[in-house]
Amino acid sequence: MEKLTRASLGTFSPHCSSFSVSDLRFILKPCTVMATKRSVSTLKEADLKGKRVFVRVDLNVPLDENFNITDDTRVRAAVPTIKYLIGYGAKVILSSHLGRPKGVTPKYSLKPLVPRLSELLGVEVKIANDCIGEEVEKLVAQLPEGGVLLLENVRFYKEEEKNDPEFAKKLASLADLYVNDAFGTAHRAHASTEGVTKYLKPAVAGFLMQKELDYLIGAVANPKIPFAAIVGGSKVSTKIGVLESLLEKVNVLLLGGGMIFTFYKAQGHSVGSSLVEEDLLNTASQLIEKAKAKGVTLLLPIDVVIADKFAADANSKVVPASGIPDGWMGLDIGPDSVKTFSEALDKTQTIIWNGPMGVFEFDKFAAGTDAIAKKLAELSGKGVTTIIGGGDSVAAVEKAGLADKMSHISTGGGASLELLEGKSLPGVLALDDA
């Protein structure tokens, strides 16, 4: 088989070099960012031939009632590292969770993943009925060079989420080398993401993990400026950390989604029955003040699409943001806001987006989110770095068919949010320094 090189995988940021795990600790302290760029500790070809490699991937994908994968993004994202390992003759042991099972639960089995993984990898992937124990050890012993074995859902053991050392040791005993490519689960200190690294060395990042860190830390810490963030989603409460953190870095902050009504109310506007977090009115005012003090241009939508009920078939109309009548709720940003936001984005070089602009799940209230997705796709084509920070914004971009137009789409919702908040990820900190 043709050997794959790191360069041929084509996964790296155009304007920032890769970061080592040791860099990460510094990068999270903003003032030392610039001085810490080095190349990341990578998989070395000489280390791989005939070696048993334990690869933690995030194959936590949505399945329908017939166990068909409805979004295979995470499976495709795991492929470059696995192909690389296959190409260098490693024996690949894949480990993942699926869902949040309590004990062994057949509907959370990883078996439905095997056909798609095999197809994407071009090899027949074997599946084990367990993730530790004698049977698994036998299957590992039978693995040929370039063979791939998928272990059963690691969360079938409660010891996984407890980060139990004995369980971690059992996982570690299966292999000679540990690779973490499960960015989506890197914010969890679990046995297969953190504990295992205490017993299995070397412990290095896979290509997906590196790419996520390059964009979500590298591009955000050292962006081409002007740098804009678009933050939406349902509530202020889940985004306070990210808003606080981004206000330290961006030139422009655009707000959308359900959270804007807490900001409007804090400014004395009537918001009808829109989503408002009464206990966060002061926080919203403080964020506006902080933006002013930092010289950050904070833009709230100037018009909104309102509905007479929270439903796909609600009656709707567009009103100025300051004029939401009683009994109506804001469910999307309006066309004038899209225009203002687009004009602001036209002047930027780096954009990070987290959270939809409205209730995009209802077609009637998806226009604002779709328009922003289209704008980012257009700007990507003009060389602007566009990063979609996980969660529902990714779902919205995919629904709009624009995923391949963006510079980077994160495979981790919670993990990307924690990184953007400036938190460190246990699954990354556990890896070897470069």
Ligand SMILES: Nc1ncnc2c1ncn2[C@@H]1O[C@H](COP(=O)(O)OP(=O)(O)O)[C@@H](O)[C@H]1O
């Ligand atoms: N105006 C709004 N009112 C109520 N919910 C909203 C509004 N705008 C967006 N949402 C909802 O916010 C949810 C996503 O919020 P959140 O989980 O914070 O975003 P993300 O997953 O991207 O981080 C979506 O389900 C969307 O329907």
Ligand SMILES: O=C(OP(=O)(O)O)[C@H](O)COP(=O)(O)O
């Ligand atoms: O889907 C995931 O996270 P996400 O929904 O925050 O992107 C990861 O697989 C982590 O799963 P968990 O939140 O059950 O630990």
